[in-house]
Amino acid sequence: NAGVTQTPKFRVLKTGQSMTLLCAQDMNHEYMYWYRQDPGMGLRLIHYSVGEGTTAKGEVPDGYNVSRLKKQNFLLGLESAAPSQTSVYFCASSSGAPEAFFGQGTRLTVV
């Protein structure tokens, strides 16, 4: 039972570089989310998707883009990474019921 899988688990970027974080879920969930976790801030919603081909902004969307070309995948992109984007990123999915299942996280450091 894979559930929600995030790739990669760790990454170090230089300022200005770009990268894409991949989230894959095998539960046939309609809804998917990207959160970031920073010390003392809890988790904050970056973007989310309510179905294939849809995306919407969350609380802290600036500097990120997302795509949901396939139902099972939700990609988070950083076009030009900044040190302020150093964080732990969590992907989650939901069937639409008010319960989300989380991946193990991606620890990103921007130097």
Add this chain to the structure above:
Amino acid sequence: AQSVTQPDIHITVSEGASLELRCNYSYGATPYLFWYVQSPGQGLQLLLKYFSGDTLVQGIKGFEAEFKRSQSSFNLRKPSVHWSDAAEYFCAVGADGGSQGNLIFGKGTKLSVKP
């Protein structure tokens, strides 16, 4: 706007002692409420959830939480803490009634356990 407040940033308890972690929420209707636990370097694990019905909910690992509408609270309790309970705990509320599954999280309470 919806919000979740966890007043305690860090709590230390002795092993075997009882534990209560506080959570207050702001939402007009009956909320969907959750407690998650995060061990160091790990993802989030759901401890328990409240959607409706009995206001005392049982979760995994011996945890329970009580929904009190009059106090807008959903405090997490455990009668006897084990060293393995040392982790960070997050309270969350379903955003916009929870219909779409996205959550609003509190800032977390870090639990340390003394031997």
